[in-house]
Amino acid sequence: MPDERLFDETTRRKLEQLMLVATRVRAGAMKGERRSVKRGTSIEFADYRNYARGDDLRRLDWNIYGRLDRPFIKLLEDEEDLAVHLILDASASMDWPPDADHNQRKFWYARRLFAGLAAISLASSDRLAMLATSLDGAQPFGPARGRGHSLGMLRYVGGLAAGGATDLNAALKRYALRGGRPGLCFVISDLFTPGGFRDGVNALLSRGYEVAIIQVLSPDEVDPPLGGDLRLVDVETGQAQEVTIDGGLRELYLKRLAAWRDDIRADCLRRGIHFVSVTTDAPWEQVILFHLRRLGAVK
Amino acid sequence: MAFLTPLAALGLALAVPIVLLYMLRLRRREVTVSSLTLWQQVVQDSEANTPWQRLRRNLLLLLQLLVLALLVLALMRPFVIVPAVSAGRIELLLDASASMNAADMPGGETRFDEAKRQALSMVDTLGQGDAMTVILVTDVPEVIVPATSDRAALRAAIAAAQPSAAAADWVAALTLAAADAQNAAQASFVIVSDGGLGAAEGLPGIPGEVRYLPVGRAGDNLAISALAARALPGGNSQLFAQVTNYGTRAAEVIFDLRVDGRLFSAQRYTVPAGESLPLVSAALPDGFETLQAGLTRPADAQVPDYLALDDAAWAVAPRAGARRVLLLTAGNRFLEQILRTLPGIQAFRGDINRPLPAEPYDLYILDGWLPPTGLPAGDLFIINPPASTPLFTLGPDSAAAANILTRRDDPRLAFVDFADVNILKFKTLTGADWADALITADGGPLLLAGETGGRQAAVLTFALQESDLPLQITWPVLMANLMEWFAPAASVSAPDGLRVGETLAIRPPPSATTVRVTLPDGTARSLPIDRETLAFAETGAPGLYRVDILEGETVIETAPVAVNLFAPEESAIAPRPAVTLGGQAVAPAERDAVGQRELWPWAALAALVVLLIEWYVYQRRMQARTVFRPALRRQGAR
Known part of the structure; x- marks a missing residue:
């Protein structure tokens, strides 16, 4: 691994005892x-x-x-076997907050989840395909099967970098059209994509994928420490918005954010999509060991 | 409304840099966020919700411009025309006499508080170019603010003024005011008082307009108007006190008397309206030193007593061995007159046709007459002795004293000059070896003095009527010297006490090193002995003062001194509707002059308030950065 370990041995063992569960996809092609x-x-x-x-x-x-x-x-x-697809949003907005250490950023958190899920799937000899997507280009890994690919997988995840903008819709659609055997597909993203993500997810669903979305947000997105007369610049698009943030506007933002998350959650529930929304101040293992387990995506 | 300094409006030009600064400042801080998606929605929402959003964005600028406008307004000094008591050059005479302590104003306030309020309201209406001098009228009138238009100085001085416990000296105060206003083109004199200018009412008018602001509402007051103790011949002391009701209703009062601090008697009296009640008591105990009398209103009293200052009085026991002088003469106006005028002497006239009185006197003056029963025991001053006595032998008369010589080094002859004294004839004396011949002429001594047989004696060998000595200026000097020699005056002599504000003269003996005066409130003042007679003027409060004369650390003499108000013109507190000055009555002043009430403090206050609001708005915006921080911890996975 290039810098720090994404996770330690204990966590790895814990993860290897788990198994990813797809309730709808039954299209094994190989012995699993x-x-x-x-x-x-x-x-x-x-x-x-x-x-x-x-x-x-x-x-x-x-x-x-x-x-x-x-x-x-x-x-x-x-x-x-099960075809497991892991898609990571590697846009610039994921590399957030910019003034924090890299291991406090969303992208580091998301990569841990990415690698954790990959480790589980490799350990249970699933067919693993990984893709980190941004406008700078898609960085695929796999398909791979078996623990033997763990090192390669970790090297791949460790080498990922975030940057540029993402059109998650386009990326998911492209993946649905191209990516071989349908299976369980995890999408890890902050969902801050200008075009939304629903069309992409629909494409996956229509191809027979079972989709789980893990939304990763940083605390300063949930409760922005901003105030005064500001000119907000979007890190991905470079667009600017002038805004005077006072108590009232903050309230409005918090309400808006909650409504947005609730909206996504309700939509996912309706369409049988697993949805987890986390902030990076919660331990990442918890996402797999608790939230995904509760949803039945992990056993 | 008009402005005193309209040019200050140029300060509004400062709005330009403020707006410029604001425009520069409003190049908003650029902050990168991970996504604008939500913010854009929020901004749309908020703009849809609040049409005032644009205005709110510029709220700080508006507030700052408002602060500037208010400050400029304050600097322009807006004013409104208000009716004032007086304008131009004002001499404000603020009565601070004892009667101004009367607490007959609403809420138990004193007249002086009311007078100060009136004075302050005059300061408030002081117009541009008006100047005011404030004179505090007490026993020693004092200019507390010389002519100025500085309202702050005037206010501070007036607020700090305190009423005195003494009678006011209006003559001095008006003279002072007139002198101060001499150079002013047109001065007006404003008297804030409860009336009664005393001796000043007879003054010729003062140059300028006189205005009178009366204070005071009621005249109910009871006072101890006299208190004294006299030693009766024979030893016992007699008390004389007088309680006066200055009000218009008969009043009940409890008169209590304390002897050396212990309650001696307390009795209830009814004093008819406007009358005095003399109280005489012969039963004072022997050997007391001080008396204190007080007036108390009985609990069921109907009539108030507004002035407390005159409800207490003090007296000091007559000094034992006061200089009682018995003059025995067939008739000598010169002597009688001089004895009446010399201080510290209690002179009695004896009848030479009757036996000498039995009670002893300190000094016997025998003028051209000798008692047939022999010389009395006591000091003697024999003038023109008609016969020989055991003290001397009389010789023949000597005519026309010539070559008069005086012993200049003798203190008994200090400032005595006999050069121009003509003496028709004098008696020659012999056998007076005990005495110093103080003044001699060809033929024998003119004045002898000395001690013999335990007493002091002096002999003047000529008849006063046969010389022009009594017509000379040296005559009272000689008599004063002799009396001083016969019985040196006490260091402190104020047998009748002092009035508040009067100066206490202290003549310490030569051996004294320090004089210490203890005030009624217990504080002590040390006076250095740098002259023969020390003056102590800090008698502003009625009460008992104690004078200690020290030699090193030892008190060699101590004497109490009573200081009392005893001022009928102050105790009669009934406010006068008008004062008389220069033969003309001055009625209470109307507010008919034109004054200016400045409004800048209100503008400045409003500016301060707006500034606080601006600060609050700014803080609210800034706080949005930090105040909600703890909320982050609670947010978890959803």
């Missing part, structure tokens, strides 16, 4: 570590059926054949 509703090729016995022509003779139960003189095919539990 999760039981599938389909019969498959694992060692777990499931049932017998009559041999039909063309069946693989290797799966004939020769002991039964010897005893009963009738060919039966042994059906085994199939174990399948």
